[in-house]
Amino acid sequence: MSTKLDQLSSWLKERKITEVECLISDLTGIARGKIAPTNKFLDEKGMRLPESVLLQTVTGDYVEDDVYYELLDPADIDMVCRPDESAVFLVPWAIEPTAMVIHDTFDKLGNPIDLSPRNILKKVLKMYADKGWKPIVAPEMEFYLTKRSDDPDYPLQAPIGRSGRAETGRQSFSIDAANEFDPLFEDMYDWCEAQELDLDTLIHEEGPAQMEINFRHGEALHLADQITVFKRTMREAALKHNVAATFMAKPITDEPGSAMHLHQSVVDLETGKNIFSNDDGSMSELFLNHIGGLQKFIPEVLPLFAPNVNSFRRFLPDTSAPVNVEWGEENRTVGLRVPDSNPQNRRVENRLAGADANPYLAIAASLLCGYIGMVDGLKPSAQVKGRAYERRNLRLPLTIEDALERMGNCKALEKYLGQRFIDAYVAVKRAEHENYKRVISSWEREFLLFSV
Structure with a gap:
């Protein structure tokens, strides 16, 4: 030490x-x-x-x-x-x-405090290490830039960019729309580089002045730390340029919500091989078990992904957020998307966490659900081909009250994380x-x- x-x-x-x-x-x-x-x-x-x-x-x-x-x-x-x-x-x-x-x-005896979010993630990572596994994660953080306002009753508005006009309409993936805030993002990237944050790409999302920052894949605890630092950094960069940055899950009525998409895979600690793929490149049984665990337990631990009453506004009908734990390859209408990749990079993308979630707890919960699936040999449902928004067989609790009730009664969560943490969080x-x-x-x- x-x-x-x-x-x-x-x-x-x-x-x-x-x-x-x-x-x-x-x-x-x-x-x-x-x-x-x-x-x-x-x-x-x-x-x-x-x-x-x-x-x-x-x-x-x-x-x-x-x-x-x-x-x-x-x-x-x-x-x-x-x-x-x-x-x-x-x-x-x-x-x-x-x-x-x-x-x-x-505590004073040197034992980790079991209410600490960072300790919760470390506990889950030790479960993986004890099996000879190491999770790899790659978060994607969505957020809005808005005009600054001192009146919480006043609806948020899109900020004025370099053109002198506020954004209107849908500008998904627009380079010009992202460039409206170049001075702000130049500061943000300079600051993140000074902090050695592993940022990858900047994307303009669907909503007005809604952006997404992708992180390069890496070790789960380090990336949870980086998200914590990035959120502070992004807010500070926005304030410097007289706008606000918000990671609320649903800050603006009738506009898309903001998610924290979590790409996750698992490698063997000795070989470095992705255990989600067989030698012939096909999906492994452990990969399917991991998805099965996510499907079974995400509805039980949903408050760790959707922690606020505002979080559940992302899950309203006719939004761009999936309200299910269906899975499918290259399908953004399911809660659990499997991106097209080579066998070594095979992963599942958990699209359910909101940008407002505590990154330590959201990553811990997502990895824990998959871990239980692997150790218990859980089978997933058949994967979805086509649109899954209207599917109701594997839907989520739709209110914070229902979600907290289910989490408080989840015996699997009690077994792995302890009743004291569950009681405190709820x-x-x-x-x-x-x-x-x-x-x-x-x-x-x-x-x-x-x-x-």
Whole structure:
């Protein structure tokens, strides 16, 4: 450990870093932590945070007291947060030379905190390693650029680009539409390069000023860290250019939602061979089992892919998001798409996660569903040829309430991730939903005010 910390110290000193953002991810994916002068950071070799940070809702509130004290020590004790020297990134938009360091969380005996999203992903990755397997993932992040607004009741609007006009109509894959925001994306790419993020392509998506960034395939934990850093970076680049970037799943009425598509495959740790393909290049039994696991368990763990009431607006009828766990080759109307590829690159694309999902938990859940399928030998349904949007045999829960009920009763999830994590996550999301239900919407005022 001391050698690793020495390497981290050298990295910070070589770059003349004066401040360190020490952060962890809460259940929502919000970066929480402390900002410390570099000397203090190196002296303390970590930080302490109340364990209750992991039970905060997206509004900053906490779960009900009876649940809170059942899950946490009534004394509101601290957890020990230790820096991961492999998760250190520059903060290129900061005025002073600054780095952000992602931390892992432990109790005072050195045991990993089981409510930590990063620890949940590490737990799933160990399951794979124990079988001699290594998952490979490639995320695709969709998001919108919008005009800045200080009024949350006011619908979001497309921003003004270089032409001086806001975008209208569908501009899927348009180079010119993406070029409207060239100065912003030049900063974003420069900053991501300074952070050594593994970005691949930029695509203009269907919605007005809706974009997609693809990441190069790689190791799951490192890419979850990178998504966490990228979301912060993208928001900062947008603010610099007087627009906003949002990763809400459905930010604009009647426009497509934003997803976090997860391409995943598995290689043998010894040989490096993709275990999803047989020697003759055909689909392996393990590949079909992996899909079978995704089909069976995604509906049980859907809140890890669709964590907010807004997430479920992506799944409304007549949207471009699949609302099923059907699978098929080269078929974007199914929830589980198998892209055309050579045998070594055979993979499945989970198209159900929203861009608002916590990347650690979404990747962990997607890999866990496939893992259970492989170890239990689950068989998938017949693959779909043609349009699958209207298929109803393998549909998902359509409300956050139904999804949380199913997740809370999922015995397989309890077996692999522990009841404490399930109870905590469900409690946080239920507390958020109760908060949401207290707000009177503009729809209610528009159609009910003088009509009922």
